Every structure is written in structure tokens, then in C-alpha cells.
Amino acid sequence: MKAGVLGVGSLGYHHARILREVPGAEMAGVYDDDAARREKVAAELGVHAFRSRDELLEAVDAAVIAVPTTAHAEVALAAIDAGVHLLIEKPIAHTLAEAEAIVDAAAARKLVVATGHVERFNGALRACEPYLEDPRFIESHRLAPFNPRGTDVAVVLDLMIHDIDLVLSLVGRGVEGVDAVGVPVLTPGADIANARISFDGGAVANITASRVSFERMRKIRFFQNSGYMSLDLAAGTGEFLRLKPGAKLPEGEVGVAALLGLVERIELKGDGAEPLRAELEAWVRAVRGEAPLVVSGEDGRDALAVALRIMERIEQHAAAGMAVRG
Incomplete structure (x- = not known):
């Protein structure tokens, strides 16, 4: 399973760091709108820095979305349209309508969408x-x-x-x-x-x-x-x-x-065990069909609604x- 990380700020960096070592996943690389940031993280972690979001989505089976919350829906829907399984950092979206759109789109494409409620x-x-x-x-x-x-x-x-x-x-x-x-x-x-x-x-x-x-x-x-x-x-x-x-x-x-x-x-x-590592390992197993999903997109939507x-x-x-x- 080829995987990547979209958004390598403070939390996205750690997703990328751990994802390199998760069994069943091959780290394809990272992308961030900030070119200097993505090149720095890629060099530190020894991974590929993609030049665009679409380039990363074409190269992976699954991706972590760790961009600002206001951009979650736009990035997630583009990834789902590309047939990519997702782990979306919490909150799953900025609005409930956006969360519903993500959940519905993933269901229509039969894609796994997890929400990053690491606790x-x-x-x-x-x-x-x-x-x-x-x-x-x-x-x-x-x-x-x-x-x-x-x-x-x-x-x-x-x-x-x-x-x-x-x-x-x-x-x-x-x-x-x-x-x-x-x-x-x-x-x-x-x-x-x-x-x-x-x-x-x-x-x-x-x-x-x-x-x-x-x-x-x-x-x-x-x-x-x-x-x-x-x-x-x-x-x-x-x-x-x-x-x-x-x-x-x-x-x-x-x-x-x-x-x-x-x-x-x-x-x-x-x-x-590091909770973020356990979260990523569980997500990879779910994408590979080896275990049920622990925190679904629906769970993320319900938490956002409350x-x-x-x-x-x-x-x-x-x-x-x-x-x-x-």
C-alpha cells in the first residue's frame, strides 16, 4: 500500500515520520503548499517531496490529510475523486455539510476514510x-x-x-x-x-x-x-x-x-505504544482489509456535529x- 502525507506542519511531520515504518505501507512521499517546508521535511525524513497535490494523489493508494481544517473538505474530496483512501486529522471538516460530503463521497467510491481522533x-x-x-x-x-x-x-x-x-x-x-x-x-x-x-x-x-x-x-x-x-x-x-x-x-x-x-x-x-503509531497501524490494516476501521469518517462527523x-x-x-x- 503506497501512502503519502498531505500537509507536513507540526502534526503532519509526525505522521510522515511514523508512516515510513508502518508494516504494510510504503511511504511514497509528502506534499505541502509551502515549498520550503515540504523540501525541509522530505530531506529530514529521507522521503520524496511531490511538486503538487495531484502528483501525490496519482502516486498513492492512501493518504493522511493534515492540512488546516478549513481546507479538509477540498483536499479530501479531491483525494476521494482520485480513488485514494484517507486518514483525515480531527476535526474531519470545518462544517457539518462538508463532513457529510466527505462521508457520502467515500461511501460511493467504497473507500476507507478514518478520522484522526488519536486518543x-x-x-x-x-x-x-x-x-x-x-x-x-x-x-x-x-x-x-x-x-x-x-x-x-x-x-x-x-x-x-x-x-x-x-x-x-x-x-x-x-x-x-x-x-x-x-x-x-x-x-x-x-x-x-x-x-x-x-x-x-x-x-x-x-x-x-x-x-x-x-x-x-x-x-x-x-x-x-x-x-x-x-x-x-x-x-x-x-x-x-x-x-x-x-x-x-x-x-x-x-x-x-x-x-x-x-x-x-x-x-x-x-x-x-505511541498512540499516533497505533492509529496509523490500525488505519493501514483497515485499508488493506485486515481489520475493521477503529475511528470512521462517520465517527468524525458525529463528533463534529456535537x-x-x-x-x-x-x-x-x-x-x-x-x-x-x-
Whole structure:
């Protein structure tokens, strides 16, 4: 399977770096509109630099799209028209209509389109899967220092969408309601946001994202009938706390020591694999027909749909606040 990378900025560079070593794929080369950038990356990685997007699309069976989000649809539809399988970085598109167009075009051509929600391949998340049983409440915090890269979109599409995709996949039920608030701090769009998503069946997710934090944090917690799970996605570790099999709570007041004696703590730890590498390997296997697709174009579209609902609620809250102050 001949593969290439379209867009070799910060993230596209790492896609190209890893794709050279993925079993089942032959790295054909890279393309970027910035000629100096593509030549520099090609020289560093020892790969071919294509002179145009069309030249790359003619030479490959599959491609990673890591161009700015606003260009995703144009590039993806051109690639699909050329018969190329895709992995499109998140968010899959700038608008829901564009996402639908990508999904529909790929289905019509029977092409594989994956969405780059890399947290699905986080080692801690994979380690917790055997213990997940219909979570009723999910809470996540994704905080990062300010970085001009990615500020062409609000924090919801830049950072929060990772956790939106996670909760959609973990709960596995339709979204019933969305409420959200966000605040612009350094950019015109929301730089800090909190969203509350309710699902059919009663599950609730509370998601916080910030790109103006002094600390980095990527943590998520699950509450379910069988216990409590806490994951540090940055470290790839976590823990699952549950009542020991056969344990019964004593009558009357229970001290901390007695309570701890009733609880079983299970350490959760990933295998140390680089999530981006795992994502690319899974994509290559899916394109080659060796395994099912993990994060589909439809998944990317659904995450984008919820993200856009959150942004709409943020705008509504902002407008209501201005009306009160005015």
C-alpha cells in the first residue's frame, strides 16, 4: 500500500515520520503548499517531496490529510475523486455539510476514510476497556498552555473534540441534550469552555477544555455501577476502584481503614505504544482489509456535529449575557 502525507506542519511531520515504518505501507512521499517546508521535511525524513497535490494523489493508494481544517473538505474530496483512501486529522471538516460530503463521497467510491481522533489509541484507555460497563457519568479535563497553532478554530474544535469523540464512543447512545459556556481570553473565539452532554438512557458527560492554562492536563474519570475509574491520558496510566468480590458494608459508621479494606484497586497501564503509531497501524490494516476501521469518517462527523452544537450553545450564552449587561 503506497501512502503519502498531505500537509507536513507540526502534526503532519509526525505522521510522515511514523508512516515510513508502518508494516504494510510504503511511504511514497509528502506534499505541502509551502515549498520550503515540504523540501525541509522530505530531506529530514529521507522521503520524496511531490511538486503538487495531484502528483501525490496519482502516486498513492492512501493518504493522511493534515492540512488546516478549513481546507479538509477540498483536499479530501479531491483525494476521494482520485480513488485514494484517507486518514483525515480531527476535526474531519470545518462544517457539518462538508463532513457529510466527505462521508457520502467515500461511501460511493467504497473507500476507507478514518478520522484522526488519536486518543482512542491511548494506552490507558485501552487498558480500561475490560472494566468499562455502561458509565453513567464521565468527567474530563483537557488543559494546555497557549499555542498560536490551532487558534484558527475555537478551543472546542481544537482540544475538546478529542473528549467529545471519547464520550460518544464510550457511552454508545444518542445525544439527548447539550449545554455549554465558553470564554474568549486571548483570541476572538472561546479559549476556555465547559460542556454538559446528556445521553439517551440518562448518562451525563461534563467536559472542560482550556488552551490558556499554566499547566497541561489530560484526565478523564468514569463513574459506573461497578466502580470508579480515573485515567491520566498524558501519562497513559490509571486506576479502577471497585468493591471487592463478596465484600459487604458493615452496619453503622465505617472508618476510612475499614472502607479501604473493602475496596479493590486495579492499576491500569498502557503498553507504552505511541498512540499516533497505533492509529496509523490500525488505519493501514483497515485499508488493506485486515481489520475493521477503529475511528470512521462517520465517527468524525458525529463528533463534529456535537462540537458544533456546543459552540452554538456557547454563542447563545454569550449573546444572553451581553443582552443582560446591555
